[in-house]
Amino acid sequence: MSWYVATFIVILSLVGMEVFAWVIHKYVMHSRWGWGWHESHHVETEGVFEKNDLYAVCFSVIAAALFIVGSVGYPALWMVGLGLTLYGVLYGLVHDGLVHQRWPFFIHTKGGYLKRLVQAHRLHHATHDRDGAVSFGFLYAGDVRKLKAELKSNQRKMIS
Numbered sequence: 001m002s003w004y005v006a007t008f009i010v011i012l013s014l015v016g017m018e019v020f021a022w023v024i025h026k027y028v029m030h031s032r033w034g035w036g037w038h039e040s041h042h043v044e045t046e047g048v049f050e051k052n053d054l055y056a057v058c059f060s061v062i063a064a065a066l067f068i069v070g071s072v073g074y075p076a077l078w079m080v081g082l083g084l085t086l087y088g089v090l091y092g093l094v095h096d097g098l099v100h101q102r103w104p105f106f107i108h109t110k111g112g113y114l115k116r117l118v119q120a121h122r123l124h125h126a127t128h129d130r131d132g133a134v135s136f137g138f139l140y141a142g143d144v145r146k147l148k149a150e151l152k153s154n155q156r157k158m159i160s
Contacts, residue, residue: 001075009076013083014090018139021087026136029055035130042128048102059088087139095121095138117141123151 029038029052041052063084070078097103098114099121109115120135120142127133132154134147 001079006075006079009079010083010086013080014087017084017087018137021091021138022136022140024055025138030130030133030136032130039130042125056088056091059084063088091138113141116144119144120147123147126151127154 028034037051037054039052040050063081066077066081066084070076070081093103094114094117098107098109099118107114109118117139120137123144124133124135132151134150134154135142
């Protein structure tokens, strides 16, 4: 496999993981049966880990399986596993580190993409239950003004 095909597979897997994560976050984590793990992420918890971290464990097992299968003759699957792993690293740095300050280093965002990402995720956490949330991406930050309007609309619907 050429390096550019391998690179394309890794990048496609990384981007595809953001789409997959958005779908899982909205339709599984915020569903009646997925909320049991994810709720810990929307409320104050004590300790280093929260029940929601079990989702990361599940995704890590999938990545490990792709590395194993890829190592025995399916290099494209190994590259997919690498894309998933890189996504996990970015998620850990950006979401857990930057947004939730779970790491011992602090980055203060002054503007641009990272500030929008933090704002979008804070809007997601403006609700403490599974309904009415906005902004389900982890590395994609939409238009914060539109997200605020959507959140207000969702809150009005829930009140009436």
